Amino acid sequence: MSRSADVLVVGGGIIGLVTAWRAAGRGLSTALVDPAPGGGAAQVAAGMLAAVTELHPGEEQLLALNTASARAYPAFVAELSEVTGADLGYRRCGTLAVALDADDRSQLRELHAVQTAAGLTPQWLNGRECRRLEPMLAPGVRGGLRVDDDHQIDPRRLAAALVTACASAGVVFHRQRAEHLVVRRERAAGALLADGTELAAGQVVLAAGSRSGRLAGVPDEVVPPVRPVKGQILRLRVPPGFGPFLSRTVRAVVRGGQVYLVPREDGELVLGATSEELGWDTTVTAGGVYELLRDAHELVPGITELPLVETRAGLRPGSPDNAPLLGPTALDGLLLATGHHRNGVLLTPVTGDVLAHALVHGALPDAARPFTPLRFARLPQEQPA
Ligand code: GLY
Numbered sequence: 001m002s003r004s005a006d007v008l009v010v011g012g013g014i015i016g017l018v019t020a021w022r023a024a025g026r027g028l029s030t031a032l033v034d035p036a037p038g039g040g041a042a043q044v045a046a047g048m049l050a051a052v053t054e055l056h057p058g059e060e061q062l063l064a065l066n067t068a069s070a071r072a073y074p075a076f077v078a079e080l081s082e083v084t085g086a087d088l089g090y091r092r093c094g095t096l097a098v099a100l101d102a103d104d105r106s107q108l109r110e111l112h113a114v115q116t117a118a119g120l121t122p123q124w125l126n127g128r129e130c131r132r133l134e135p136m137l138a139p140g141v142r143g144g145l146r147v148d149d150d151h152q153i154d155p156r157r158l159a160a161a162l163v164t165a166c167a168s169a170g171v172v173f174h175r176q177r178a179e180h181l182v183v184r185r186e187r188a189a190g191a192l193l194a195d196g197t198e199l200a201a202g203q204v205v206l207a208a209g210s211r212s213g214r215l216a217g218v219p220d221e222v223v224p225p226v227r228p229v230k231g232q233i234l235r236l237r238v239p240p241g242f243g244p245f246l247s248r249t250v251r252a253v254v255r256g257g258q259v260y261l262v263p264r265e266d267g268e269l270v271l272g273a274t275s276e277e278l279g280w281d282t283t284v285t286a287g288g289v290y291e292l293l294r295d296a297h298e299l300v301p302g303i304t305e306l307p308l309v310e311t312r313a314g315l316r317p318g319s320p321d322n323a324p325l326l327g328p329t330a331l332d333g334l335l336l337a338t339g340h341h342r343n344g345v346l347l348t349p350v351t352g353d354v355l356a357h358a359l360v361h362g363a364l365p366d367a368a369r370p371f372t373p374l375r376f377a378r379l380p381q382e383q384p385a
Pocket of ligand 1: 050055231272273316341342343372
């Protein structure tokens, strides 16, 4: 049986959900297919909104999108909380990025220079000033960057709220896996589900995170070049009455690896994350946990007293240039919302708006044009002479 919608979203992580919510809000009849909507990488992510502290040289275009989304966050949270009655754990606490040795410090100084050149205004602090802000920091901290605009949200609450918001906006959920893209007359026309149902749709948005390149039936030249990038993460708990632990996100690069501690208002302390190119493996390894605890302990020695309540691994959808793939593809009727890599939670508000615009107008808004999937279009094969 074939049921018809204006838009079919394949993938019910936060990116697929926000796309469906915003599409429905524009008056488009919208369906979403996912065996477990609200799951995916958001169940593992720490929820840092790190437009400034995760900036890398050469990623200035991505910075513009990241900062636009960070600016959109307060209104987005207010709207989603209003619609769902949910507390999303959005905390405007800022971030402190610190250095533990001379190498880390020179790396952080370089990041500071890139940030300043991009017009950002983080503040350089010496070690004593860092510890005055966060007394649990190790005495050896050599300096740091105070970034008052990099906040946090609880991604699990965000995902649950988006499921509720989609349901109240009339999004129809199909709780199973999409097996195959349906293409008719060189146009994406829907999807075939695991139980044999065919869902017909005017437009299809592929938003399946790291699995976005795996949907059968997508023509080779439009398969998104996303790959899984494994992240292992830990959750600790600051018991009630323990006293103040951290008041903001604290992060550092230790021995070349990123380590961060994200303190929630409810006492959860998220400690992440590894970054591993190991295909589809989501095993939590002793080595991964050891390295995270070792590095975080160098940063904040007091963590060893806290209960460890969860270990988990997830898969970031990495793209060749670390930036997302948004909007129309070379196949009519097929759009992408994937490849958000380390920035999926941060980019959720702007992705919803960009995809809704593209679904309604057939093209990306100007600010999102650099993120067209067409930048990875394969050149036609040269014919031999
Ligand atoms: N943005 C944090 C991470 O991907 O680990």
